[in-house]
Amino acid sequence: MPPGSTALHHPRGAHCDVLVLGAGLAGLRAAWAAKQHAPHLHVVIATPAAGPSGSSFANKNNALGMQVPSNAQAVAFVEEALSLAAPGLALRPLVEALAEDAEARLADLLDLGLAFRREATGALQRFPGCFSAAPRAVIYTGLAAAHRAFLGQVLGLGVELLPGVEAVGLNVDSGRVCGAQLRDVRGAAVQSLNAGAVIAALGGPAPLFTRRTCGPGGTGLSYGLLAQAGARLVNAPYLQFFWVHPKTLRFTNPAELDWTGAMRDAGPHFTPQLIQARRMHCPTAYGQPDAAIDASLLTQQSPNGICWATGAGGVLLPLVLAAHAGNGGALIDTRGRTTVPGLYACGECASGMHGANRLGGGMVLAALVFGARAGVEAAREALQGHASARAEAHGPCDAARSQASATPQPFLRTLRRNMQRHGLLAGIHGQGAKREAFVSRLRTWADAPSTPQRQRLLSLSALAVLGAARVVTATGGS
Ligand SMILES: Cc1cc2nc3c(=O)[nH]c(=O)nc-3n(C[C@H](O)[C@H](O)[C@H](O)COP(=O)(O)OP(=O)(O)OC[C@H]3O[C@@H](n4cnc5c(N)ncnc54)[C@H](O)[C@@H]3O)c2cc1C
Numbered sequence: 001m002p003p004g005s006t007a008l009h010h011p012r013g014a015h016c017d018v019l020v021l022g023a024g025l026a027g028l029r030a031a032w033a034a035k036q037h038a039p040h041l042h043v044v045i046a047t048p049a050a051g052p053s054g055s056s057f058a059n060k061n062n063a064l065g066m067q068v069p070s071n072a073q074a075v076a077f078v079e080e081a082l083s084l085a086a087p088g089l090a091l092r093p094l095v096e097a098l099a100e101d102a103e104a105r106l107a108d109l110l111d112l113g114l115a116f117r118r119e120a121t122g123a124l125q126r127f128p129g130c131f132s133a134a135p136r137a138v139i140y141t142g143l144a145a146a147h148r149a150f151l152g153q154v155l156g157l158g159v160e161l162l163p164g165v166e167a168v169g170l171n172v173d174s175g176r177v178c179g180a181q182l183r184d185v186r187g188a189a190v191q192s193l194n195a196g197a198v199i200a201a202l203g204g205p206a207p208l209f210t211r212r213t214c215g216p217g218g219t220g221l222s223y224g225l226l227a228q229a230g231a232r233l234v235n236a237p238y239l240q241f242f243w244v245h246p247k248t249l250r251f252t253n254p255a256e257l258d259w260t261g262a263m264r265d266a267g268p269h270f271t272p273q274l275i276q277a278r279r280m281h282c283p284t285a286y287g288q289p290d291a292a293i294d295a296s297l298l299t300q301q302s303p304n305g306i307c308w309a310t311g312a313g314g315v316l317l318p319l320v321l322a323a324h325a326g327n328g329g330a331l332i333d334t335r336g337r338t339t340v341p342g343l344y345a346c347g348e349c350a351s352g353m354h355g356a357n358r359l360g361g362g363m364v365l366a367a368l369v370f371g372a373r374a375g376v377e378a379a380r381e382a383l384q385g386h387a388s389a390r391a392e393a394h395g396p397c398d399a400a401r402s403q404a405s406a407t408p409q410p411f412l413r414t415l416r417r418n419m420q421r422h423g424l425l426a427g428i429h430g431q432g433a434k435r436e437a438f439v440s441r442l443r444t445w446a447d448a449p450s451t452p453q454r455q456r457l458l459s460l461s462a463l464a465v466l467g468a469a470r471v472v473t474a475t476g477g478s
Contacts, residue, residue, distance in 0.1 A: 016044040016160070017382040019180060019195035021167045023047035024056035026347025026367035027201030028150040033375025035157040038383050043159045046193065048185050050163035052147040053217025054203050055325060055348070056367065060213060060249070063141040065361035067098070067129055068106045073136055074099040081362065084131055085355025087287040088235040088327065094353035097334045098362070098369050105368040106138065112149040114140040129360025130281035137361035166219055168453050170198065170229040170343065177229055177343035183454070196382030197342055199374050200226060204326035204348035205239060205465050208458065209423065210416040211305070211322040213242060213249055222349035223464040224457030226330045231338040231345070236328035237467035238356040240283035241321040241424060246306055249322055255279045258310040259293050283324060284425055286356035294425065305420065321424050327351060327358050328464070336374025342381070344374040407454045415458055423465055439468050
């Protein structure tokens with residue numbers, strides 16, 4: 001590619017072979033795999049920010065844990081992950097894929113020189129992840145350095161980074177995804193970039209909430225984009241929430257909380273075993289007996305969402321629920337393919353390798369495993385030429401062909417406030433007439449052609465998180 005030229009102003013027109021949307025762990029690993037598999041392909045990553053973004057490279061903890069079951073631990077890992085899935089959907093072959101590739105994906109990170117926590121002997125330290133007592137997870141720190149290492153790897157391979165744009169639509173032709181509409185984040189101009197295959201690595205739905213712990217740079221558009229393209233979404237309502245401090249949003253270690261404060265009106269079924277189970281995981285659970293503790297605590301919240309619990313040393317702590325990371329997304333197969341031809345998904349916008357609840361460290365593993373698999377498969381598809389030829393047939397797109405205004409801030413504020421009010425722990429909290437009114441407004445925005453495109457996508461995403469039937473029906477059930 002000539003210096004100064006970008007995919008959008010490419011001599012061949014607005015076209016590339018593999019288009020990756022998003023530059024978190026999933027997107028960078030996918031681009032890496034695609035380019036490594038087929039070095040002569042033109043692989044482009046479109047992302048709002050050039051620097052570290054998203055939960056992968058800019059989260060508040062500045063550290064990430066990753067499940068890495070050894071061969072001997074693989075069976076136990078698979079059974080444990082599947083046992084946590086209900087009432088959501090997890091498919092055994094996808095969980096087995098995680099176990100199969102875990103060591104190889106860890107080797108990638110070691111080769112990149114990431115800073116892992118180690119024993120005095122130099123061996124990697126192993127930790128139990130949330131919902132598990134088995135010490136299988138490793139932890140690395142220094143996310144900005146991790147970003148530099150990943151970016152160096154993909155740019156070194158010749159992947160093109162296209163920063164300053166966000167996807168506001170997927171191009172679909174005869175039922176096949178063949179590119180994306182990219183909005184300049186500093187303006188309203190939208191250009192179309194066609195591609196032989198498109199990989200959605202757009203992150204999760206936590207940006208839809210006022211209180212959130214996800215890293216900056218997320219748009220919250222992923223479920224809307226996938227649903228609008230016709231991809232089947234699963235597990236979308238199973239968004240993880242953490243109890244955090246209302247001002248700092250620092251998470252509270254559940255092992256240090258005296259959960260009996262939550263049991264004011266709880267009755268005799270709140271046993272010490274139940275409390276012990278709750279201490280084993282930071283995110284609120286779905287369908288597990290100890291979810292009753294969080295639901296009970298939530299009933300005690302003040303109008304501004306604050307609950308009180310007793311922490312270490314008997315100190316009373318204010319707590320609020322903050323959206324952390326989604327367990328839902330496009331249902332993929334073991335090769336990272338969604339239900340729509342030409343469209344792949346990985347990372348926090350893909351699902352089926354975990355259901356309603358996820359082992360701590362399971363998302364980093366999933367982002368890397370399915371990022372790599374989706375990248376290889378998308379490259380294969382682009383190589384087949386059939387898809388590339390189709391994309392070329394669209395020809396170069398006119399510059400600034402359409403406009404998609406940025407979401408008006410008042411709309412985003414209203415959306416986030418209402419999601420915070422009605423979208424916590426889907427099905428437990430926020431039932432009632434006001435929630436119904438909110439859902440029906442979301443439907444209006446999602447359906448009305450006069451609604452700006454970005455606002456429509458946000459509404460679709462919000463409907464998916466709320467488990468509102470319209471998206472479920474539109475995408476073939478969840
Ligand atoms: C504080 C915190 C701690 C966590 N700790 C762990 C942990 O220890 N272990 C674990 O397994 N998981 C953990 N998670 C979850 C995990 O970090 C994320 O789920 C994972 O990193 C998501 O990776 P991703 O690449 O899918 O998304 P992200 O890292 O969020 O990246 C998404 C990318 O997509 C871009 N994007 C968004 N919208 C658009 C658009 N419309 N067009 C183009 N690009 C777009 C974003 O700018 C970003 O570059 C944690 C999450 C948080 C918030």
